[in-house]
Amino acid sequence: MPQYYIWTIGCQMNKAESQRVADYLGLLSYKATRSLRSADLVVLNTCVVRQSAEDKVLGTLGYVKGIKNYNPDLFVLVTGCFVNSNIQQLRRNFPHVDLFFKPGDYVKLAKWAERLRIVPPKTGLPLTKNTTVCAFVPIIRGCDNFCSYCIVPYRRGREKSRPVKEIVCEVDRLVSCGTKEVTLLGQNVNSYGHDLPRKPDLSDLLNELNSIDGLVRIRFLTNHPKDMSQKLIKAIASLGKVCEHVSLPLQSGDDDILKAMNRGYTGEQYRQLIHTLRSDIPEIAISTDVIVGFPGESDEQFDHTLAVLEKIQFDTVHVATYSPRLGTIASREYRDDVPFEIKKERLNKVEALQA
Template sequence: PIIHGCDLMCTFCIIPYRRGRQVSRPVAEVALEVETLVARGVKEVTLLGQTVDAYGYDLPDQPNLADLFTRLNGIDGLERIRFLTSHPKFMTQDIIQAVADLPKVCEHINLPVQAGDDGILDEMRRQYSRAEYVDLVGRIREAMPEVALNTDIIVGFPGETEEQFQQTLDLLSDLRFDKVHCAAYSTRPGTIASRTMDDAVPEDEKTSRRQMVDRLQEKIQTEINARLVGRYEEILVEGRRKGKWQGRTRSNKLVFFEDEAYHQGKLVTIKIERSSPWSLQGTLAVEAKLITQ
């Protein structure tokens, strides 16, 4: 983690009560840890925080996440930098441009929206509107046309009507995320929502709404991943599974391929041959085979 705690008070979240106010680690401290990891052979790091893009606001010199990216991008031997989870309120143009410009920062952003209706967003205390979120996604995609965007959704939040839920479905249809993590709302003792709101949406309705999101997203992911067939993608190999090597693209797509050589921890180029909503299948590019041999 590069940040502990959170200063926001989303009504469904317990983090501020359990982990306290935001505390960012100094840039030099994070850089030293990453340099140590790279010296041990690590090629990819993920910068973690409940609101990772709020990094640095509490530090004396107030560096931001873009400043940290710039520092880490200069570390020899480090190949990839990832980060999560971001909050729309703190996703500044500086951060967007740093992700676009710095070669080691992966074009993959997790940007939870939680709901597509302004009334529900207000009840959640998310501090942005649907229109502001849509504008943010537009600016991200303008800077990085190939960016992979993931999001989180909560269905069945207290008081969510069918019409409000439809607003969420419409948002997902319009923005077409690469991946969506959808959860049905459940009361968490100690949160603002648990103290001030009745969990009024029936459980079977929550389940139905979650399934509708999942079906829609499966269709979207099928279409998005199918466009990658025939392309060559750089993969960082993570290990073997069921007799195949597996790794991830810069955009965090899971890729499987077969090859007899040892590829653990290596960057290889894969030609994508087949796709599914959840993963890609490919073959090792000829150039990569020659280098391995």
């Protein structure tokens, strides 16, 4: 039986998509292996949100190229946010890759398999066969926000929600296989449903999932502050299976930096939202993300971020240094003028504050 190896880097959405690819390869009679060198087919599920992630992708592509030099029959497939719209350029740069397919483009994967006559049963691409206690369930793909620093909308496209019925059926089936907890995923999960007929929102979906017998816990991430509605807050507070935890990226505590980031809210609006969440859900846990060293960020502006973090006292803070991404608004309009040493110093200060 041929073997496959999937290398995954990046967000939970990537992990969920890798699981779906694994399920599909199982239909093609491939078996998973833990050794890249022993695989007949390798899938690289990539991330380029930060330069450090892209460097790892490039390093792994080079490593796989070396393996393919010794094993020319090895199939190499690449997906994730490394795959941009210029597929021809990617093919020229990485001729050892057999297929580039965009995140979630399982149709292209299926057509490639059909061309090679690696034909699965005529059942279409499967929903995940995950039988673990906890499962990731993508509910919306893409992003319409275009934060100035973020490459995701350019690589994953505009927002596209899955129908409520389709999601409920998937979760129901997962529960029948032993899953107790699901995490609903989206680049901007709380904008779910705006593109669907009748425009159901995330709170409507949570209500539907809350009624599934055997499902114990429901989580969801990641949220955008501007889409955290009072209706959604009420659903978190009232639905017994929905965990009282919210991931709510702040990114900066300075209004000018937030505007340059195109975040769509002010520091005061964010603080008011936190106040509402804690007033309506006293036991809620709140995690956040912060970017330090955004172009033009002064010491004073960084101090504004520290002040917000000290005031709010998040349960968890994920901090990263700004990394320019080619093709984003920030990379075109702003000079990456904060020295790396200062970025690192600011990152250390945020981490020390959270410790």
